[in-house]
Amino acid sequence: MYELKTKENDRSVIEFIESVESEKKREDAYRLLDLFTETSGYEAKMWGPSIIGFGSYHYKYDSGHEGDAPLVGFSPRKARFSLYLATGDTKRDELLGKLGKHKAGKACIYVNKLQDIDTDVLKQLINQSIDFLKERYE
Numbered sequence: 001m002y003e004l005k006t007k008e009n010d011r012s013v014i015e016f017i018e019s020v021e022s023e024k025k026r027e028d029a030y031r032l033l034d035l036f037t038e039t040s041g042y043e044a045k046m047w048g049p050s051i052i053g054f055g056s057y058h059y060k061y062d063s064g065h066e067g068d069a070p071l072v073g074f075s076p077r078k079a080r081f082s083l084y085l086a087t088g089d090t091k092r093d094e095l096l097g098k099l100g101k102h103k104a105g106k107a108c109i110y111v112n113k114l115q116d117i118d119t120d121v122l123k124q125l126i127n128q129s130i131d132f133l134k135e136r137y138e
């Protein structure tokens with residue numbers, strides 16, 4: 001049976017952020033940590049080796065595959081930040097149009113640095129994502 005690699009664990013979020021090589025990326029990671037914590041109302045937890053997640057939900061697909069995932073999260077990757085926000089809601093696309101410089105993948109939004117985006121719009125995306133996932137999976 002398939003086992004998820006990205007599970008909530010007890011690793012230290014602060015130690016993980018401190019391990020980020022770039023000083024600027026570390027500073028932005030701390031700003032994101034504060035922004036996600038304040039906006040979501042959830043405590044930051046490590047998910048797998050490199051995702052900082054907030055809250056959680058249990059999903060089950062029609063295929064029978066199921067698991068747990070953070071409601072929202074981010075990861076300070078080497079090249080850029082990955083922001084983990086729910087897909088599937090039309091409001092998301094509208095907000096992404098106002099976010100600023102980013103690239104959107106199927107499950108992630110990629111941002112080079114916080115200076116490139118409107119953090120007020122990011123807060124709206126965080127809230128939209130949490131509301132969407134709670135309505136869909138709870």
